[in-house]
Amino acid sequence: xxxxxxxxxxxxxxxxxxxxxxxxxxxxxxxxxxxxxxxxxxxxxxxxxxxxxxxxxxxxxxxxxxxxxxxxxxxxxxxxxxxxxxxxxxxxxxxxxxxxxxxxxxxxxxxxxxxxxxxxxxxxxxxxxxxxxxxxxxxxxxxxxxxxxxxxxxxxxxxxxxxxxxxxxxxxxxxxxxxxxxxxxxxxxxxxxxxxxxxxxxxxxxxxxxxxxxxxxxxxxxxxxxxxxxxxxxxxxxxxxxxxxxxxxxxxxxxxxxxxxxxxxxxxxxxxxxxxxxxxxxxxxxxxxxxxxxxxxxxxxxxxxxxxxxxxxxxxxxxxxxxxxxxxxxxxxxxxxxxxxxxxxxxxxxxxxxxxxxxxxxxxxxxxxxxxxxxxxxxxxxxxxxxxxxxxxxxxxxxxxxxxxxxxxxxxxxxxxxxxxxxxxxxxxxxxxxxxxxxxxxxxxxxxxxxxxxxxxxxxxxxxxxxxxx
Amino acid sequence: xxxxxxxxxxxxxxxxxxxxxxxxxxxxxxxxxxxxxxxxxxxxxxxxxxxxxxxxxxxxxxxxxxxxxxxxxxxxxxxxxxxxxxxxxxxxxxxxxxxxxxxxxxxxxxxxxxxxxxxxxxxxxxxxxxxxxxxxxxxxxxxxxxxxxxxxxxxxxxxxxxxxxxxxxxxxxxxxxxxxxxxxxxxxxxxxxxxxxxxxxxxxxxxxxxxxxxxxxxxxxxxxxxxxxxxxxxxxxxxxxxxxxxxxxxxxxxxxxxxxxxxxxxxxxxxxxxxxxxxxxxxxxxxxxxxxxxxxxxxxxxxxxxxxxxxxxxxxxxxxxxxxxxxxxxxxxxxxxxxxxxxxxxxxxxxxxxxxxxxxxxxxxxxxxxxxxxxxxxxxxxxxxxxxxxxxxxxxxxxxxxxxxxxxxxxxxxxxxxxxxxxxxxxxxxxxxxxxxxxxxxxxxxxxxxxxxxxxxxxxxxxxxxxxxxxxxxxxxxxxxxxxxxxxxxxxxxxxx
Numbered sequence: 001x002x003x004x005x006x007x008x009x010x011x012x013x014x015x016x017x018x019x020x021x022x023x024x025x026x027x028x029x030x031x032x033x034x035x036x037x038x039x040x041x042x043x044x045x046x047x048x049x050x051x052x053x054x055x056x057x058x059x060x061x062x063x064x065x066x067x068x069x070x071x072x073x074x075x076x077x078x079x080x081x082x083x084x085x086x087x088x089x090x091x092x093x094x095x096x097x098x099x100x101x102x103x104x105x106x107x108x109x110x111x112x113x114x115x116x117x118x119x120x121x122x123x124x125x126x127x128x129x130x131x132x133x134x135x136x137x138x139x140x141x142x143x144x145x146x147x148x149x150x151x152x153x154x155x156x157x158x159x160x161x162x163x164x165x166x167x168x169x170x171x172x173x174x175x176x177x178x179x180x181x182x183x184x185x186x187x188x189x190x191x192x193x194x195x196x197x198x199x200x201x202x203x204x205x206x207x208x209x210x211x212x213x214x215x216x217x218x219x220x221x222x223x224x225x226x227x228x229x230x231x232x233x234x235x236x237x238x239x240x241x242x243x244x245x246x247x248x249x250x251x252x253x254x255x256x257x258x259x260x261x262x263x264x265x266x267x268x269x270x271x272x273x274x275x276x277x278x279x280x281x282x283x284x285x286x287x288x289x290x291x292x293x294x295x296x297x298x299x300x301x302x303x304x305x306x307x308x309x310x311x312x313x314x315x316x317x318x319x320x321x322x323x324x325x326x327x328x329x330x331x332x333x334x335x336x337x338x339x340x341x342x343x344x345x346x347x348x349x350x351x352x353x354x355x356x357x358x359x360x361x362x363x364x365x366x367x368x369x370x371x372x373x374x375x376x377x378x379x380x381x382x383x384x385x386x387x388x389x390x391x392x393x394x395x396x397x398x399x400x401x402x403x404x405x406x407x408x409x410x411x412x413x414x415x416x417x418x419x420x421x422x423x424x425x426x427x428x429x430x431x432x433x434x435x436x437x438x439x440x441x442x443x444x445x446x447x448x449x450x451x452x453x454x455x456x457x458x459x460x461x462x463x464x465x466x467x468x469x470x
Numbered sequence: 471x472x473x474x475x476x477x478x479x480x481x482x483x484x485x486x487x488x489x490x491x492x493x494x495x496x497x498x499x500x501x502x503x504x505x506x507x508x509x510x511x512x513x514x515x516x517x518x519x520x521x522x523x524x525x526x527x528x529x530x531x532x533x534x535x536x537x538x539x540x541x542x543x544x545x546x547x548x549x550x551x552x553x554x555x556x557x558x559x560x561x562x563x564x565x566x567x568x569x570x571x572x573x574x575x576x577x578x579x580x581x582x583x584x585x586x587x588x589x590x591x592x593x594x595x596x597x598x599x600x601x602x603x604x605x606x607x608x609x610x611x612x613x614x615x616x617x618x619x620x621x622x623x624x625x626x627x628x629x630x631x632x633x634x635x636x637x638x639x640x641x642x643x644x645x646x647x648x649x650x651x652x653x654x655x656x657x658x659x660x661x662x663x664x665x666x667x668x669x670x671x672x673x674x675x676x677x678x679x680x681x682x683x684x685x686x687x688x689x690x691x692x693x694x695x696x697x698x699x700x701x702x703x704x705x706x707x708x709x710x711x712x713x714x715x716x717x718x719x720x721x722x723x724x725x726x727x728x729x730x731x732x733x734x735x736x737x738x739x740x741x742x743x744x745x746x747x748x749x750x751x752x753x754x755x756x757x758x759x760x761x762x763x764x765x766x767x768x769x770x771x772x773x774x775x776x777x778x779x780x781x782x783x784x785x786x787x788x789x790x791x792x793x794x795x796x797x798x799x800x801x802x803x804x805x806x807x808x809x810x811x812x813x814x815x816x817x818x819x820x821x822x823x824x825x826x827x828x829x830x831x832x833x834x835x836x837x838x839x840x841x842x843x844x845x846x847x848x849x850x851x852x853x854x855x856x857x858x859x860x861x862x863x864x865x866x867x868x869x870x871x872x873x874x875x876x877x878x879x880x881x882x883x884x885x886x887x888x889x890x891x892x893x894x895x896x897x898x899x900x901x902x903x904x905x906x907x908x909x910x911x912x913x914x915x916x917x918x919x920x921x922x923x924x925x926x927x928x929x930x931x932x933x934x935x936x937x938x939x940x941x942x943x944x945x946x947x948x949x950x951x952x953x954x955x956x957x958x959x960x961x962x963x964x965x966x967x
Contacts, residue, residue, distance in 0.1 A: 103600025106928060120906050406962050409617050414965040431603055448604060466907045
């Protein structure tokens with residue numbers, strides 16, 4: 001790195017420093033972009049056929065699988081994520097996503113067109129060029145592969161800035177990428193901070209595209225920087241305040257478990273967390289009672305322990321922010337049913353928390369807390385709950401629990417969100433496009449849709465003479 | 471002299487029994503076998519179990535069970551993808567062995583089997599593996615308050631009949647998409663080349679393909695083939711072979727259960743050399759377009775139309791090129807052309823030589839047998855060929871190039887299209903406008919501009935007119951192995967339509 005400056009990354013179980021990481025700033029971003037530019041303009045990666053990129057991506061996926069324990073451990077010490085989940089889901093999920101896009105690399109096609117005059121026209125889908133990826137700290141591995149996989153398949157080169165809280169696994173992935181045969185300069189990882197490295201990338205005149213996952217506030221800054229520099233296209237996957245709507249024909253136990261998972265998964269540090277829980281009045285009392293029981297049974301502790309359900313919040317800042325929202329909730333007049341306190345005086349552990357008597361205008365109902373805090377609310381009718389669910393500036397995910405086909409169809413079309421999970425939650429899939437609307441952002445990750453972010457459509461037209469058909 | 475000694479090679483025929491449903495299947499027809507012959511010598515390589523209607527019945531029953539009850543269609547597409555990728559890995563690992571088997575059974579130069587066909591077959595499997603988890607239907611806008619989803623479902627049991635000219639590649643083109651879509655398959659190999667499919671089927675099993683999903687039945691057309699086409703338990707038929715047989719196939723499908731049929735049939739593909747062509751390049755390309763694989767390609771460029779301004783030079787250079795073509799034991803290095811597949815084809819081709827001579831075409835070079843053993847024929851060139859001659863009308867499937875003269879574009883397009891076939895065409899020109907106009911005007915499934923025989927996995931291939939129905943390869947092949955189901959439900963108070 002350029003200046004020799006370093007920064008610390010800490011273990012949220014204890015607050016202690018794990019390692020000092022080289023800190024990239026504007027000059028380092030410049031170097032990385034130069035390398036990516038050279039690799040794109042003159043290197044082999046975009047010039048290989050998709051099937052050749054696919055072979056290398058498959059090797060990369062195999063290497064990820066081979067190092068699953070190390071990688072899961074890195075994310076656990078860096079972010080407090082459950083080790084078992086990392087081993088079983090996050091890391092293999094990353095490898096699987098690489099494989100999904102490897103299989104797409106040789107299937108990116110343009111179209112021949114139906115012109116209204118004697119012209120031969122067709123579209124070419126070209127790699128967009130040098131991509132800047134800004135990856136958050138809550139799912140360091142998953143988010144890394146969400147972004148890197150389709151960009152690689154499309155033939156782009158890239159600079160990845162992992163979150164300053166969680167730089168470790170990204171650095172390891174860069175090493176594995178090289179081992180897999182990804183040519184130099186194609187995948188560059190620059191650890192650093194948002195206001196320096198991130199801002200430099202968003203304002204860089206030679207970056208062709210930015211893909212950002214993070215908070216709505218920072219997403220705004222990224223978009224501004226892109227506009228002020230070279231108008232690079234931006235895709236943003238931002239925050240959410242996702243509603244889960246439980247109708248009274250739901251199986252109460254199933255719904256209680258679903259909602260518990262929706263709110264507390266990954267200690268609530270997940271953009272699609274279901275944090276506004278609307279329960280129809282017919283089952284409301286039973287639902288509240290069972291939810292409190294389940295929350296109290298949750299085991300909060302060392303994420304390396306396979307019996308633990310919830311690890312620590314990622315760092316001191318987040319930890320303090322969550323506790324502050326809990327205080328705000330209390331002062332706004334919501335009723336605290338359970339939790340609300342830290343679990344220990346070491347590290348950043350917070351009890352699974354439930355508020356009721358929450359009104360939609362309260363801060364804890366409007367603002368993204370990003371912690372293990374559930375807001376439980378009662379509703380009467382479908383029309384009412386749709387209106388409540390939509391009364392947010394966010395629009396990322398929504399959950400619906402009902403057995404009724406008409407309710408499901410009506411609600412899924414009426415709720416303004418990027419994904420609707422019916423009788424399930426967090427049902428992510430490599431083939432299912434994911435992304436938000438409204439202030440949760442725009443642009444999709446996953447699915448074949450994600451490739452569009454890294455491609456540019458060029459239309460080619462030439463006149464036709466003596467054509468027997470048009 | 472070229473053919474007196476031919477190489478010994480280290481391949482043995484391991485699997486000659488019927489691996490129907492794979493596990494411990496024993497011969498059920500009372501031991502009838504048929505020989506498969508080495509076209510270098512006419513000698514028998516091995517005797518292979520001969521499947522008949524009863525064996526087809528059992529194979530279809532196994533496939534039916536595998537589809538209706540077994541794990542294959544029920545596993546995630548991702549898991550199917552992994553099986554197919556493992557299969558591709560195994561094919562690559564055994565590349566040389568498979569190639570040697572193919573060259574031994576079919577007479578094609580080992581360099582082409584090992585360096586071309588086997589890697590291409592593996593590539594094709596990888597391509598389709600990558601489609602497995604990306605098969606989408608549409609959610610379509612209704613004209614009123616209805617929620618409409620279109621599901622693409624595996625079609626069921628696919629019957630596939632493959633030819634002898636590219637046994638392994640044709641295996642991959644058919645089995646790849648069928649399996650990627652979640653179907654079960656009964657595959658009948660050509661009686662001339664039953665070996666490579668039996669071998670790679672065992673590799674598919676090793677890769678994790680469940681029992682009964684792929685059933686390979688060696689046998690003959692009139693018995694096994696006809697039984698497969700007529701079977702009431704087969705949901706789909708795919709055939710590559712001659713146009714004559716294709717007609718029978720379609721008829722049998724119609725008479726039985728109306729199973730949908732795709733056909734890849736014969737051709738008499740024009741190779742058009744315009745006046746602005748680089749003659750040396752055109753000669754070389756036209757030569758390969760015809761002589762590749764001993765002329766045994768459905769899409770062989772078998773009518774070489776040359777503009778009058780470059781005609782004489784073209785004929786001279788084509789003659790020289792043909793005379794330079796190295797004919798010999800396919801296991802020897804540097805050999806470009808091996809023997810024809812069998813005695814029947816051999817006789818048929820020599821018959822066309824006589825026809826060409828009798829009808830007044832100019833025999834520029836070749837026309838004779840090579841050596842005294844096996845089915846080798848000299849690279850043969852006819853010039854001054856006229857459209858009405860048999861050698862210009864009928865598919866020869868051998869190393870006979872026919873060169874015809876033309877004056878202008880409109881004329882050559884008309885003459886190129888004046889055939890019942892419509893498989894492929896080559897156009898050799900530097901002009902962008904000519905390429906665009908002629909490509910659109912030719913009624914063929916593939917137009918190769920300044921190239922030929924480019925068969926990348928994503929490129930759809932198939933014929934117009936009597937060259938066939940439907941397309942293989944690319945995304946276009948998936949539809950052959952999927953059914954389409956619309957699911958419709960009413961919407962109450964939709965927020966938008």
